[in-house]
Amino acid sequence: DGGITQSPKYLFRKEGQNVTLSCEQNLNHDAMYWYRQDPGQGLRLIYYSQIVNDFQKGDIAEGYSVSREKKESFPLTVTSAQKNPTAFYLCASSIGGYADSPLHFGNGTRLTVT
């Protein structure tokens, strides 16, 4: 079955450590996205990529970094510079990033930093 796989589902880290969240898709989608969700709030866009080797900052990119070396993979690194990293992280993809193109989401990674 085609879809988006995020791993791991739960992740625990100590403060000051960088951590990388995995996102893989086998939908052959060009565009991929990372969102963050805090309790009781909507989704906020961290980074997005319309094509391999290109990505753009979203609304809350500070303290995060991404890479897009392969079409199917869009890993997110949460660096020690991110002030409040504990959150639910969601990866998504879409065909070409066009307006007439629904997002397909993974089931998220819940990161806890202590």
Added chain:
Amino acid sequence: DAKTTQPTSMDCAEGRAANLPCNHSTISGNEYVYWYRQIHSQGPQYIIHGLKNNETNEMASLIITEDRKSSTLILPHATLRDTAVYYCILGSINAGGTSYGKLTFGQGTILTVHP
């Protein structure tokens, strides 16, 4: 600034139609209306989208007013499994004619379906 306005919460009896409203009075001509839903601790699920015309698929119907300033998502026969947060959002094409596909999610409507 929020581009869409939705009620914070709604209730619906199982088996009845759930009608979820959304206001988007500043919608521009090339913006699509999208609906997603999210069940606790899962990723959002795409439901339906439209530009001008009403749309229907196996999950729901989308009614867009003629002036496009508001829309309604209709779940024809709600079940307990439809309890979720429902997001109404706009997907836009930028001035250059291409889209970066950025969708801004607000807080949505918590729909509770009860027996």
